[in-house]
Amino acid sequence: MDLNFSEDQRSLRDEVRRLLNDQASSAAMREAAEKNGGFDASLWDMAAAELGFCATNVPEAFDGLGLGAMELALLLEECGRRLACIPAWSTIAVGTPLIVSLGSEGAKSRLLPEIAAGSYRIAVALPIDNPQVAVRAQQSADGYVLDGAVSLVADLPSATLVLVPARFEDGKLGLFAVAPDDGLKIGSVQTIDLTRPFGALKFEGVRVGADARLDDAGFSEEALAQALLPGRLGLAAEQIGAAQGCLDLTLEYISGRVQFGRTIASFQAIKHRCAAMVVDLAEARSLLYGAAANLNIGASEIEMEIDALGVLAADVLWKVAEESIQLHGGVGNTWEYDPHFYFRKAQATAFMMGSSDERLARIAAQVIDGAAA
Amino acid sequence: MDLNFSEDQRSLRDEVRRLLNDQASSAAMREAAEKNGGFDASLWDMAAAELGFCATNVPEAFDGLGLGAMELALLLEECGRRLACIPAWSTIAVGTPLIVSLGSEGAKSRLLPEIAAGSYRIAVALPIDNPQVAVRAQQSADGYVLDGAVSLVADLPSATLVLVPARFEDGKLGLFAVAPDDGLKIGSVQTIDLTRPFGALKFEGVRVGADARLDDAGFSEEALAQALLPGRLGLAAEQIGAAQGCLDLTLEYISGRVQFGRTIASFQAIKHRCAAMVVDLAEARSLLYGAAANLNIGASEIEMEIDALGVLAADVLWKVAEESIQLHGGVGNTWEYDPHFYFRKAQATAFMMGSSDERLARIAAQVIDGAAA
Amino acid sequence: MSAVQSLEEFRRQVAAWMAEHLTGRFAELKHRGHAGDGDALPDLRREWEQELAAGRWTCPGWPQEYGCRGLSVAEQVVFQEEYARAGGPGRLGHIGEGLVGPTLIAFGTEEQKKRFLPGIREGREFWAQGYSEPDAGSDLGNIKTRARLDPETGDWIVTGQKVWTSLAHLSDWIFVLARCEEGSVGPKGLIFLLMPLKQPGIEIHPIRQIGGGAEFNSVFFDGARASADCVVGQPGDGWKIAMTLLSFERGISTLGQQLGFTQELATIVEIARENGAAQNPAIRARLARAWAGLRAMRYMAIRSLEGGTSAEEELERLGYKYHWSNWHRDLGKLGMDVMGFDGVIINDDHRREQLRQMFFFTRSDTVYGGTNEIQLNIIAERGLGMPKEPRGKA
Amino acid sequence: MSAVQSLEEFRRQVAAWMAEHLTGRFAELKHRGHAGDGDALPDLRREWEQELAAGRWTCPGWPQEYGCRGLSVAEQVVFQEEYARAGGPGRLGHIGEGLVGPTLIAFGTEEQKKRFLPGIREGREFWAQGYSEPDAGSDLGNIKTRARLDPETGDWIVTGQKVWTSLAHLSDWIFVLARCEEGSVGPKGLIFLLMPLKQPGIEIHPIRQIGGGAEFNSVFFDGARASADCVVGQPGDGWKIAMTLLSFERGISTLGQQLGFTQELATIVEIARENGAAQNPAIRARLARAWAGLRAMRYMAIRSLEGGTSAEEELERLGYKYHWSNWHRDLGKLGMDVMGFDGVIINDDHRREQLRQMFFFTRSDTVYGGTNEIQLNIIAERGLGMPKEPRGKA
Numbered sequence A, B: 001m002d003l004n005f006s007e008d009q010r011s012l013r014d015e016v017r018r019l020l021n022d023q024a025s026s027a028a029m030r031e032a033a034e035k036n037g038g039f040d041a042s043l044w045d046m047a048a049a050e051l052g053f054c055a056t057n058v059p060e061a062f063d064g065l066g067l068g069a070m071e072l073a074l075l076l077e078e079c080g081r082r083l084a085c086i087p088a089w090s091t092i093a094v095g096t097p098l099i100v101s102l103g104s105e106g107a108k109s110r111l112l113p114e115i116a117a118g119s120y121r122i123a124v125a126l127p128i129d130n131p132q133v134a135v136r137a138q139q140s141a142d143g144y145v146l147d148g149a150v151s152l153v154a155d156l157p158s159a160t161l162v163l164v165p166a167r168f169e170d171g172k173l174g175l176f177a178v179a180p181d182d183g184l185k186i187g188s189v190q191t192i193d194l195t196r197p198f199g200a201l202k203f204e205g206v207r208v209g210a211d212a213r214l215d216d217a218g219f220s221e222e223a224l225a226q227a228l229l230p231g232r233l234g235l236a237a238e239q240i241g242a243a244q245g246c247l248d249l250t251l252e253y254i255s256g257r258v259q260f261g262r263t264i265a266s267f268q269a270i271k272h273r274c275a276a277m278v279v280d281l282a283e284a285r286s287l288l289y290g291a292a293a294n295l296n297i298g299a300s301e302i303e304m305e306i307d308a309l310g311v312l313a314a315d316v317l318w319k320v321a322e323e324s325i326q327l328h329g330g331v332g333n334t335w336e337y338d339p340h341f342y343f344r345k346a347q348a349t350a351f352m353m354g355s356s357d358e359r360l361a362r363i364a365a366q367v368i369d370g371a372a373a
Numbered sequence C, D: 001m002s003a004v005q006s007l008e009e010f011r012r013q014v015a016a017w018m019a020e021h022l023t024g025r026f027a028e029l030k031h032r033g034h035a036g037d038g039d040a041l042p043d044l045r046r047e048w049e050q051e052l053a054a055g056r057w058t059c060p061g062w063p064q065e066y067g068c069r070g071l072s073v074a075e076q077v078v079f080q081e082e083y084a085r086a087g088g089p090g091r092l093g094h095i096g097e098g099l100v101g102p103t104l105i106a107f108g109t110e111e112q113k114k115r116f117l118p119g120i121r122e123g124r125e126f127w128a129q130g131y132s133e134p135d136a137g138s139d140l141g142n143i144k145t146r147a148r149l150d151p152e153t154g155d156w157i158v159t160g161q162k163v164w165t166s167l168a169h170l171s172d173w174i175f176v177l178a179r180c181e182e183g184s185v186g187p188k189g190l191i192f193l194l195m196p197l198k199q200p201g202i203e204i205h206p207i208r209q210i211g212g213g214a215e216f217n218s219v220f221f222d223g224a225r226a227s228a229d230c231v232v233g234q235p236g237d238g239w240k241i242a243m244t245l246l247s248f249e250r251g252i253s254t255l256g257q258q259l260g261f262t263q264e265l266a267t268i269v270e271i272a273r274e275n276g277a278a279q280n281p282a283i284r285a286r287l288a289r290a291w292a293g294l295r296a297m298r299y300m301a302i303r304s305l306e307g308g309t310s311a312e313e314e315l316e317r318l319g320y321k322y323h324w325s326n327w328h329r330d331l332g333k334l335g336m337d338v339m340g341f342d343g344v345i346i347n348d349d350h351r352r353e354q355l356r357q358m359f360f361f362t363r364s365d366t367v368y369g370g371t372n373e374i375q376l377n378i379i380a381e382r383g384l385g386m387p388k389e390p391r392g393k394a
Helices: A007-023 A026-035 A041-050 A069-081 A088-102 A105-116 A221-227 A229-256 A268-297 A302-333 A339-349 A356-369 B007-023 B026-035 B041-050 B069-081 B088-102 B105-116 B221-227 B229-256 B268-297 B302-333 B339-349 B356-369 C002-021 C024-029 C042-054 C073-085 C094-107 C110-121 C238-249 C253-275 C281-306 C311-339 C350-365 C372-383 D002-021 D024-029 D042-054 D073-085 D094-107 D110-121 D238-249 D253-275 D281-306 D311-339 D350-365 D372-383
Strands: A122-124 A135-140 A143-154 A161-167 A173-178 A185-189 A198-209 B122-124 B135-140 B143-154 B161-167 B173-178 B185-189 B198-209 C127-130 C146-149 C156-166 C173-179 C190-196 C202-207 C216-226 D127-130 D146-149 D156-166 D173-179 D190-196 D202-207 D216-226
Touching: A007 A041, A007 A069, A026 A339, A069 A088, A069 A229, A069 A268, A088 A105, A088 A122, A088 A143, A088 A161, A088 A173, A088 A221, A088 A229, A122 A143, A143 A161, A143 A173, A173 A198, A173 A221, A221 A229, A229 A268, A229 A302, A229 A339, A268 A302, A268 B268, A268 C372, A268 D281, A268 D311, A268 D372, A302 A339, A302 A356, A302 C350, A302 D281, A339 C350, A356 C281, A356 D253, A356 D281, B007 B041, B007 B069, B026 B339, B069 B088, B069 B229, B069 B268, B088 B105, B088 B122, B088 B143, B088 B161, B088 B173, B088 B221, B088 B229, B122 B143, B143 B161, B143 B173, B173 B198, B173 B221, B221 B229, B229 B268, B229 B302, B229 B339, B268 B302, B268 C281, B268 C311, B268 C372, B268 D372, B302 B339, B302 B356, B302 C281, B302 D350, B339 D350, B356 C253, B356 C281, B356 D281, C002 C073, C024 C042, C073 C253, C073 C281, C094 C110, C094 C127, C094 C173, C094 C190, C094 C238, C127 C216, C156 C173, C156 C190, C173 C216, C173 C238, C190 C216, C190 C238, C253 C281, C253 C311, C253 C350, C281 C311, C281 D281, C311 C350, C311 C372, D002 D073, D024 D042, D073 D253, D073 D281, D094 D110, D094 D127, D094 D173, D094 D190, D094 D238, D127 D216, D156 D173, D156 D190, D156 D202, D173 D216, D173 D238, D190 D216, D190 D238, D253 D281, D253 D311, D253 D350, D281 D311, D311 D350, D311 D372
Parallel strands: A122 A161, A135 A161, B122 B161, B135 B161, C127 C173, C146 C173, D127 D173, D146 D173
Antiparallel strands: A135 A143, A143 A198, A161 A173, A185 A198, B135 B143, B143 B198, B161 B173, B185 B198, C127 C156, C146 C156, C156 C216, C173 C190, C202 C216, D127 D156, D146 D156, D156 D216, D173 D190, D202 D216
16 A cells, blocks of 8 residues: 555645645635635636646546546645635535446546536535435436425535436436526525535426436445545545644744744644644544545445544544634634634534534444444 | 531541541552552541541431531542542441431431441442342341342442342332341452452342341332432542542642753643643532532432532543653653552542443433423 | 522512513513624613613622622622523623722722712713733733823823724723833733723724624724823732732623523523434533533532632632633534534524524633633642743743 | 565465464463563563574564565565464564664674674564663653763773663663763763673662553663673764664554554454443444544554655654554553443453553553653654743753
């Protein structure tokens, strides 16, 4: 197992980091978060079109870069670090793998090259708090009819393509691609996380053509869960990146802030708390890369690892964000300083795609009752 | 509600403290713990006979001092502080209240004056890990026959009187007083806590006279649980006292120990950890006195409070003992220094009379499902 | 026994008054104006202060010679509890009643008492506090706001900036800790001034908090004036007076505060029951632990108010602020975790919005009035006698 | 791909050797002699070292020029894992193989290498370490043991005390960090000496640990001698050599250690299943969290061994010791909590006794080899560049 980065991986990360340091500054993030509903269109254009973000995990056969989970993790870490207001996670970590895993060859040839080229912002119509398929599909004469509601869809407001897993009467699942103006009812949802927009979606007898269906002949819940693993890994990567970004800005603040004639950073109690956060981050990040490597090869305990990763990533982001506000003192409680944006993301992401209590319960079931130990 | 101590309470505490500072030194504790099975006979004689420990909560009508739960708490805190190797908890906090609550007038007149005078060391034959009555009683021609086993009886090795709650065939409970040489089989039990001896007890058709039965006409599980509340309070008091004693010795050590040309106590990270322990101790101790006051008046939420107290007291003793070993550094890991005696008590007491997980579950049941909130 | 009976009688009296008066147009004020919601309905709350004053419920703990009830500590506790239980709104008069009044009673001239106490007692004049500065947060000795004596008028002319002045935009007066001796450092050379807020040379800017509200302000002084008779104590006494005043902060209101905590916990439990979080064993354990901590807090407060003076009791008192503020901050998180993603969504469900605001606002509990870090320093150094942190030279 | 295949082949080879040799009279050694049980069966373990040597499994990572296998890092990891998986006993040769050998290879003269490396490789000579002193625990710069040059013989004459020398009573040699320049302070003026333990002027006293065992010693030097050719590097180089040697400690053995952790966790799970603790949701969550931490630890170790040199990777490496030691200490507590009061009772159930010993012994994980506090200082100061703690003057 090789968890150190290759030269290519390092340069990918550095390039992304450079772009985001330049273009996703605090001021840009605030502009997008406070005035543009959490979406920075020009940043997206740069990232998707110029830098080719969206090609990352599209197979080479479909004009993508054919890279794996490690590169996905690096990319989303960087997005998290700067709280980049772009639908990278929805598009690259959730949407694209769904099509790659579940789509037919025809659908893939049709969609993936365009996705790789950065032509779509994708939202996936699964309830974000605990992915379960709630939309119903029925075959019609010339295609399908979709019914149902999904109340919490991440990155829906900026999406140009909506992927809809839906259930047929016989229990099988299908995957549909719909344009937002295809007769969907889109409601607005405001959450405390100002850097990721959400929307509500309603299908009331929405008729779509036969070619809206992306899969060949249906798939199981289990296959859907497998296809969502990169999304869960990517969310953790985003959390870990955000924790790093938040720790960085905290370290910078306390190195400058003087109280009692000393920088706050010179107080040992503060130093030890920062050091402990470094260890937590190292722990979570190591598991991220380990799980990414295992996701690439489909290792046997990958689901447990991704559950564990979810726990560690949510914990470390929470811890760092909490400490960031505390260590900023008075100004940490003001809108003008950035810690609260991370803090908001910490609480919001902690309950996306399930909760840590659920993750721990699943791991326990395996460790205690299952084969693993 | 008055939680400050009266002059009498203060002087009681000071007197006990003085005695134990003199007589229950570290050397004396080690002598008893390492060589005499955790029992310091001469300390007991002084405490019971000279200082009248055992009279504390015997009603005045039976030649006792008639004091309440607050004084009981003060006394056991002091015992805990010095890890005094005497059966104060078993005798005063568990045994005496059982007789006071459940005994008939006749039994009380017979036993309590002697108990107050310090003539007995009492052990109560209830399994210490989760009190449930396992001994069976049957009426015989001239008394009763007891059968059953209790594998973990605190302070049994030094006891001169064993109180045995036993169950009759009709489900009712009775309370019996037996002398250790009354045909009981006593096995030895060694635990990691070297300052509280345990024993195992077996009744194989033990015949006792009619006057061995202390209660009038049987009592319920509920009545037994009520009668055990002072014991649970007293155990928490002992834990809190032990935490204080352990913190004190830690503070003393780190004030003298020099590393990098400074006392360890001058490092802010250490200072903050000590201060946080002080807060935890203040929290637990305040609840101790509040619960003691409420136990005296039989307040309605007293059982929840005693559960809460059990959680806080076990937590704070554990935390302080863990930190004590850590802050002692290398020598904290040696037998020659005292922290490990507190550490041992921390782990052992955490599972006496139930566990914190069970206590929290009971509180939750009340807070969430019951009336209280 | 009879003391207890009369306390119970007093409790009924307070409850009855509240039931009778917090009604009609005042009903709207119930549960409003507390932390995180501090700038709600200011006009109506001004009137409410006068309603309280008419019932002689402002400043109930001040001595009778100032026209107040002179309640005992136990009675004040009962008042606070019943006020909170009835949903009494956040008090605009809090700073005047709790801080300025006691300070003047302790250090003020007869003239100052005559001038200021009635306005506070009658709910007519409201006060803001001027302690913290951008560079003097935890380190109050680093006060930079300057007060210079104007030899012509005898006024003190003040220049500088104060931050975290709660509700300055709704107040009439502010007390200001300033440096009156050029070149002095630390606690020396400070002056304690009383200043009208509505004057040229004072500008008030709201501070937007992380939850979105703005109940605090920055107050900028640029040649603003305090007249000579508005100095409390002597010039140079400022530190002593400020420290005494800070000690009033951990006062009796804390038991009313705890009633608020109890209600917050009850709301969380209620939502947990409704949304199924109460089935989650981890949530159950956390709710139980919160209950335990709150109960302990109650007894800590009672012990603290009873004023025992042994070293142990002093230590406990030093730990109280750290305890309640961290408990409350954790409760803020627990409320959110009970709601799950549902709690993250902004909607107009009143209870959820309350818990969300608490989540944000409790972050400041561990900062204002002495950060966690300062509290732990104080406990270690003053309480345990551990070596002091050295001051730097910067 | 073929590298992976040959690693797997190598793994089978190690496993086969262990299965063949850790048997018969050596079977008794399985799982023995590890932390907390370090002084078990010393004679048989000496023989086992020679058995290993005969199979060329001692010092497998040393270069081939010293008669060893010169395994790659990946192969060494595999060896450690299979050794642990087979229940291989605690290594008496650990200090020699892991610390002294690499130090001599880096800093020793040809003569020293010739003199000492074979004894280590052949499992004939065992080493103890002489770093810590009663007043130089975390503060290794405060070494007080003195080495004085005897002009007549050229020997260094050593006086002082070392503590926490593991298994000194079973060892032949000790390396000693001592102060060779009168009046020097801190890292200056130190010398790194190799000394035979069996000589007049050296006394070894066992240190009884909190779990009852005594696998560490105090070693008292009173005029003991090291001959001139037993100085490593130059007099005055001691600090540099000692620091390099310490860096060898976070070596490859850590992955074998993790296999031990995995087995401990499995034992705890097994007991939890048997005694019903596995029904307790709080215990379940803690077991799951332990699994997560262990898995992360594995990847931390792999990343650490792969030796990336970016700032982030250096930071991760600095955090590794803090992570594993605290994880392990928590596991010690978890094992006890799973057993409940049953775990507190001393009996001869092997698994329970193992967990009890782990409970006590893991307390030292966060102390030896750099306390938690030192680790956090290092991460903050060296890793994050935060200001250094000032050294006192005492």
